[in-house]
Amino acid sequence: MERDEDAVVIERILNGHTRSFEVLLKRHEDAIHQQVARRVPPENAAEVTHDVFLRAYKSLSGYDGRRPLRHWLAGIATRACHDFWRAHYRNCETPISALSENTQDWLHRYHQDSTLADLPDMAEQFETRELLDWALNKLSAGDRMLMILMYFEERSVAETAQLMDMSAANVKIRSFRARRKLRNILASLFPENRGLNA
Amino acid sequence: MHNPRQKIDRLERLLGGAYRRRQLPDLPPGWRQTLMQDIHQLGCMEKKRFMRFERWFPMPVVCRFAGAGCAAALALMAFAWLSGGSLDTDLSRLMLNDPFGLASLVLAAL
Numbered sequence: 110m111e112r113d114e115d116a117v118v119i120e121r122i123l124n125g126h127t128r129s130f131e132v133l134l135k136r137h138e139d140a141i142h143q144q145v146a147r148r149v150p151p152e153n154a155a156e157v158t159h160d161v162f163l164r165a166y167k168s169l170s171g172y173d174g175r176r177p178l179r180h181w182l183a184g185i186a187t188r189a190c191h192d193f194w195r196a197h198y199r200n201c202e203t204p205i206s207a208l209s210e211n212t213q214d215w216l217h218r219y220h221q222d223s224t225l226a227d228l229p230d231m232a233e234q235f236e237t238r239e240l241l242d243w244a245l246n247k248l249s250a251g252d253r254m255l256m257i258l259m260y261f262e263e264r265s266v267a268e269t270a271q272l273m274d275m276s277a278a279n280v281k282i283r284s285f286r287a288r289r290k291l292r293n294i295l296a297s298l299f300p301e302n303r304g305l306n307a
Numbered sequence: 308m309h310n311p312r313q314k315i316d317r318l319e320r321l322l323g324g325a326y327r328r329r330q331l332p333d334l335p336p337g338w339r340q341t342l343m344q345d346i347h348q349l350g351c352m353e354k355k356r357f358m359r360f361e362r363w364f365p366m367p368v369v370c371r372f373a374g375a376g377c378a379a380a381l382a383l384m385a386f387a388w389l390s391g392g393s394l395d396t397d398l399s400r401l402m403l404n405d406p407f408g409l410a411s412l413v414l415a416a417l
Binding site: 125127128130131134135138139142143146147151154155158159162163166167219220234237238240241244257260261262291292295296298299 | 311314315319321322323324326327329331332334335338339342343345346349350354
């Protein structure tokens with residue numbers, strides 16, 4: 110139903126009624142912004158979402174209607190986030206000492222404690238979020254996106270391949286390598302694991 | 308938890324949880340209006356570009372001459388193929404030796 114409504118609006122936009130684009134915006138902006146806001150720093154989320162919709166407008170004539178508009182927009186959002194990280198790629202030489210004192214303490218406790226049963230609560234802590242950003246910053250833009258899509262957002266290989274515009278085989282190989290890299294990065298947090306092929 | 312691999316597994320799951328529970332910011336007020344302004348500007352620019360093209364190359368004329376242009380190109384290619392020489396050499400020779408002949412050939416094709 111929504112697909113048909115989108116098709117009607119798109120036709121109107123392509124016939125020169127640019128104002129109709131607002132209808133698409135109202136329908137999809139929240140979903141797309143949520144996807145983007147998870148993948149880029151909060152202060153850049155609005156700007157990247159803006160870029161997603163501008164790109165969508167420019168390439169609207171290329172939308173073939175074979176899949177729902179939201180999937181098509183999600184593909185554009187993924188590529189925009191990928192481009193964002195490529196442009197903001199920092200050298201991966203961020204040392205562990207760059208983490209805040211709280212996070213380093215937390216890591217120390219994590220290392221010492223053999224139980225740590227309260228995982229769900231810990232996931233909301235500032236320390237885990239800081240650690241997540243630190244670890245992801247050490248990956249390349251492509252590896253980062255693959256890790257996010259495949260392991261954190263738990264998307265299928267086929268879906269990831271479609272969003273990243275890659276073949277399924279390539280996604281499998283590259284995501285496997287990206288995960289190994291991330292595990293090595295996490296292993297490096299614990300002194301006795303340095304050099305362990307996790 | 309003493310097994311290093313288990314420790315990393317657990318940390319990985321923890322980071323996955325942190326990713327999913329991340330607090331998401333809302334779009335700032337006025338965001339949609341700003342975007343719509345940009346979209347409108349883009350639309351106007353596209354329209355202008357198209358109108359500029361239209362002024363110099365009106366669509367009916369482009370369509371009318373497209374067929375004739377293709378026919379002329381085909382005629383030249385056929386000429387080059389039949390004469391057995393290279394197209395560049397033949398064309399330059401034709402232009403130097405018989406420019407009016409070439410013009411009449413093109414006009415005939417049109």
